[in-house]
Amino acid sequence: MQNLVLHEANIDDCNNFFKLANDLDVRNVSFNQELIDYQTHIKWYHNKLNSTNDKLYTLRNENSFIGQIRFEIKNNYAIISIAIEKKFRGLGYGSIILNKGCNEFWNFFKFDIIAYVKFDNISSYNLFIKNNFIFQKYLFINKIKAIELKLKYEERYTNW
Ligand SMILES: CC(C)(COP(=O)(O)OP(=O)(O)OC[C@H]1O[C@@H](n2cnc3c(N)ncnc32)[C@H](O)[C@@H]1OP(=O)(O)O)[C@@H](O)C(=O)NCCC(=O)NCCS
Numbered sequence: 001m002q003n004l005v006l007h008e009a010n011i012d013d014c015n016n017f018f019k020l021a022n023d024l025d026v027r028n029v030s031f032n033q034e035l036i037d038y039q040t041h042i043k044w045y046h047n048k049l050n051s052t053n054d055k056l057y058t059l060r061n062e063n064s065f066i067g068q069i070r071f072e073i074k075n076n077y078a079i080i081s082i083a084i085e086k087k088f089r090g091l092g093y094g095s096i097i098l099n100k101g102c103n104e105f106w107n108f109f110k111f112d113i114i115a116y117v118k119f120d121n122i123s124s125y126n127l128f129i130k131n132n133f134i135f136q137k138y139l140f141i142n143k144i145k146a147i148e149l150k151l152k153y154e155e156r157y158t159n160w
Pocket residue numbers: 025026029081082083084085088089090091092093094095096115116117118121122123124126127128130
């Protein structure tokens with residue numbers, strides 16, 4: 001758990017994001033489950049890095065890429081997305097990247113943060129609830145049952 005650093009993602013992280021996005025567990029919990037081909041990823045990743053509506057961060061220790069956190073800004077809120085490398089899951093890194101990522105994001109944007117979690121993604125639901133996200137509602141995304149959770153900007157000081 002030492003020397004953990006959150007960095008804004010750059011072009012050198014393109015392959016880390018690609019590998020993690022195609023991890024079978026990650027595909028399974030996303031709302032579009034098809035594998036992503038490399039050319040599609042490169043285009044998507046460049047667009048994200050160049051977009052003023054997206055903030056992408058990585059968590060690393062001195063040796064390894066541990067995971068990613070992204071924020072996609074809509075009008076006055078942001079949608080969060082998190083994934084941790086398989087070998088680092090269940091070790092507390094999810095809470096760390098969530099904490100560091102939200103605080104970094106809030107240095108730039110004073111928006112509430114929304115998470116959409118697949119109904120059966122227990123680990124993700126537990127992660128957000130443990131970190132003070134509040135259940136909002138059930139909904140369907142691409143015909144898949146999902147849960148919306150929210151972390152309000154106004155409540156940031158009481159959270160972490
Ligand atoms: C969801 C994910 C980001 C959690 O990260 P993580 O590093 O494994 O989580 P942590 O070790 O920090 O655990 C934080 C909390 O999450 C919950 N959690 C984590 N793994 C869990 C599991 N296998 N089963 C149930 N709850 C789990 C627990 O509440 C845990 O707190 P606790 O250890 O005090 O009980 C990670 O499992 C992952 O990358 N999954 C695949 C992608 C994904 O589901 N992304 C989210 C899409 S919305």
